[in-house]
Amino acid sequence: MVTVLGWLAAVAIVVGLAMGFGMAPREVTQGNVQRIMYLHVPAVWVAYLAFTVGFVASVVYLARRREAADRLAHAACEVGTVFLGVNIATGAIWGKPTWGTWWTWDARLTSVAVVFVMFLAYLLLRQAVEDRERGARYAAVLGIVAALNIPLVHFSVYWWRTLHQPPSLLKPGASTMPPIILAALLVNFGALAILGAYFIARRARVLAGEAEAMA
Amino acid sequence: MPDNWGFVAAAYGLAAVVFGGYWRWLRGRERELAALRAGRTIRSHPPSRTAHPRPEPGSRAPLQ
Numbered sequence: 001m002v003t004v005l006g007w008l009a010a011v012a013i014v015v016g017l018a019m020g021f022g023m024a025p026r027e028v029t030q031g032n033v034q035r036i037m038y039l040h041v042p043a044v045w046v047a048y049l050a051f052t053v054g055f056v057a058s059v060v061y062l063a064r065r066r067e068a069a070d071r072l073a074h075a076a077c078e079v080g081t082v083f084l085g086v087n088i089a090t091g092a093i094w095g096k097p098t099w100g101t102w103w104t105w106d107a108r109l110t111s112v113a114v115v116f117v118m119f120l121a122y123l124l125l126r127q128a129v130e131d132r133e134r135g136a137r138y139a140a141v142l143g144i145v146a147a148l149n150i151p152l153v154h155f156s157v158y159w160w161r162t163l164h165q166p167p168s169l170l171k172p173g174a175s176t177m178p179p180i181i182l183a184a185l186l187v188n189f190g191a192l193a194i195l196g197a198y199f200i201a202r203r204a205r206v207l208a209g210e211a212e213a214m215a
Numbered sequence: 216m217p218d219n220w221g222f223v224a225a226a227y228g229l230a231a232v233v234f235g236g237y238w239r240w241l242r243g244r245e246r247e248l249a250a251l252r253a254g255r256t257i258r259s260h261p262p263s264r265t266a267h268p269r270p271e272p273g274s275r276a277p278l279q
Contacts, residue, residue, distance in 0.1 A: 032218040036226040043230070079237075086233050090226040097219040195234065202241050209248040 002205065005198040012191035016184075024184040036094040041169075042189035043087040044112075046196040048150055050080030051119070053200070055147035058140035067211065070136040074126060075203035077143050079196055081119040088116060099163060107160035111153045118146035132214075 020038035027034035057073035060066065091109075092102045103109065122142045129135030157166045169175055175182055 026218075032220060033222050035223050039226060039230055082233060082237050086230050089229055089233075093222050093226040093229070097217075097222050199237065199241070202245075206241060206244045206248065209245070213248060213251050 002198065002201045005194065005201060009191065009195040009198045012187075012194050016188035016191035019184040019187045024181050025178075027181075030098060033094060033097050036090055038184055038188040039192075040087055040090040040094060041185060042192040043083045043090065045189055046192045047080045047083040047087060048154075049193065050076045050083060050196055050200065051115075051143075051147045051150060054080060054143050058143040058147075061136065061140045062144075067136075068208075070140070071204050071207040071211070072200070073140060073143055074136075074207055075200045077119055077122055077139075077146075078203060079199045081116065081123060082199070083192070083196060084112070084116050084119065088112060104163055106162040106164060107156040108153065108162050108164035111149065111156045115146060115149045115153055118142070118149065122146060 016038065020035055024035070024038070026032050054073045054076035057069045057076060061069040061073060095104075096102050122139055125142060126135055126139050129138060154167070156162065157164055168177055169182075169185070177185070
């Protein structure tokens with residue numbers, strides 16, 4: 001099942017690249033650098049989804065103390081951190097030619113950096129606490145608190161004056177994007193979502209194997 | 216506006232390195248676990264002192 005998901009992700013990524021570079025047109029105002037958006041935007045959506053999975057699994061772990069829920073939370077938060085790192089790095093690469101700067105401490109960038117650091121702390125906490133059960137409990141609480149910041153990141157562009165543009169899709173009302181650009185964005189989101197699911201499944205399997213080896 | 220293809224290549228290249236690196240790290244962990252399991256299987260069946268796969272002569276049951 002995990003292997004099938006991996007091959008599916010590989011095929012979907014190839015289709016996504018073909019859509020982003022072959023079918024989607026050159027954007028009028030930004031030029032071809034806008035094609036970074038087919039990676040930058042889906043990466044943050046997958047990170048949000050992974051952190052949501054981590055949030056639900058952490059709540060389940062605290063309520064039921066099921067080790068499988070803890071392993072899922074660990075895997076989802078780790079994979080979410082990887083995708084959020086890609087989102088931040090590709091945003092900086094896009095920002096330099098478009099805004100003239102790699103980074104600025106505006107509300108969206110600062111809030112997303114805070115969430116990234118919180119999930120790095122989550123992963124460090126997992127390593128730092130020797131007692132496995134206690135570490136899982138602390139990590140679940142931190143995972144829940146960190147995931148609660150995601151709405152803050154999303155709405156920061158409305159609540160404060162920022163350099164970052166407001167969302168083009170995750171907002172009330174119809175999208176103003178040309179259909180082909182929207183299609184390329186959604187196909188790439190699908191591809192990265194399958195890749196994220198594959199990573200989470202594989203990481204959870206490794207964690208189960210490690211728990212078995214330590215027993 | 217210029218196309219800035221170098222920035223596009225940098226963004227996609229970086230993503231490829233990060234995702235590829237994570238995939239390789241996961242594969243490495245799986246291989247370590249597989250090696251650990253294999254080691255445990257070997258330890259649970261210790262080899263004979265002569266390193267011969269058959270049981271040592273003294274421990275063999277007499278022929279009927």
